[in-house]
Amino acid sequence: MEARFTFTHQWPGVALFDLDGTLVDSAPDVAAAVNHMLETFDRKPVDAEKVSHWVGNGSEELVRRALTGRVDWRAAEPLDDALVNDALNHYLNSYEELNGAHSTVYEGVEPFLRHLHEQGCRMGVVTNKPERFISPLLEQMGLEHWFDRAVGGDTLAVRKPDAGPLLLAMHALGGNLGNTVMIGDSAADVEAARNAGLPSVIVRYGYNFGAPVDDLGADVVVDSLTELL
Numbered sequence: 447m448e449a450r451f452t453f454t455h456q457w458p459g460v461a462l463f464d465l466d467g468t469l470v471d472s473a474p475d476v477a478a479a480v481n482h483m484l485e486t487f488d489r490k491p492v493d494a495e496k497v498s499h500w501v502g503n504g505s506e507e508l509v510r511r512a513l514t515g516r517v518d519w520r521a522a523e524p525l526d527d528a529l530v531n532d533a534l535n536h537y538l539n540s541y542e543e544l545n546g547a548h549s550t551v552y553e554g555v556e557p558f559l560r561h562l563h564e565q566g567c568r569m570g571v572v573t574n575k576p577e578r579f580i581s582p583l584l585e586q587m588g589l590e591h592w593f594d595r596a597v598g599g600d601t602l603a604v605r606k607p608d609a610g611p612l613l614l615a616m617h618a619l620g621g622n623l624g625n626t627v628m629i630g631d632s633a634a635d636v637e638a639a640r641n642a643g644l645p646s647v648i649v650r651y652g653y654n655f656g657a658p659v660d661d662l663g664a665d666v667v668v669d670s671l672t673e674l675l
């Protein structure tokens with residue numbers, strides 16, 4: 447942990463948080479919506495644990511992964527564009543109904559957010575979730591009052607791991623490259639932070655897939671956000 451926050455002298459200024467797998471365990475609702483879609487398209491249901499590892503790169507990636515049953519859907523049989531489009535619409539409509547129903551806030555999140563707030567840190571959410579789902583979820587989880595800016599996967603033409611959404615939120619919150627940190631759960635978060643020139647903190651409890659969390663190259667890896675207090 448010694449290497450953490452080499453930027454301590456200017457921090458906390460702005461903290462950007464990933465949503466799914468970092469602040470909120472939304473996998474039960476995502477999985478229910480995915481399975482609703484799969485059922486409609488005559489495919490076998492998948493368990494929530496498996497679906498959770500498909501979350502983090504946006505809804506279209508999720509639907510492509512669900513339709514092929516694999517993270518690396520590009521290596522599977524090519525998917526028909528019309529099918530993907532219909533499945534995506536179905537998933538989004540279904541998720542809109544379910545958003546937040548069985549989601550929970552991860553342990554350690556509330557005390558960490560409170561502490562940062564008390565320190566004068568400004569906080570934002572940068573997620574690959576469609577923008578319209580962010581506020582309803584944060585409101586249901588009782589987290590909305592901590593955040594002054596939220597950027598979704600469709601707010602810009604690019605999403606994480608592109609730096610754009612992080613830089614948008616950082617500037618909106620009055621932050622700069624010397625006082626801002628990205629806190630997330632997966633490769634898209636670490637890469638987006640790196641692309642933006644920002645340090646990253648990664649939690650081990652989220653939805654990362656592929657390389658182990660400790661090998662993602664984050665500046666800090668924690669089991670709970672309270673470790674940062």
Ligand SMILES: O=C(O)COP(=O)(O)O
Nearest residue numbers: 466502503504573574575
């Ligand atoms: O992929 C998504 O839809 C959301 O994932 P994120 O909140 O972890 O960015």
Ligand SMILES: [Mg+2]
Nearest residue numbers: 464466467631
């Ligand atoms: Mg995430």
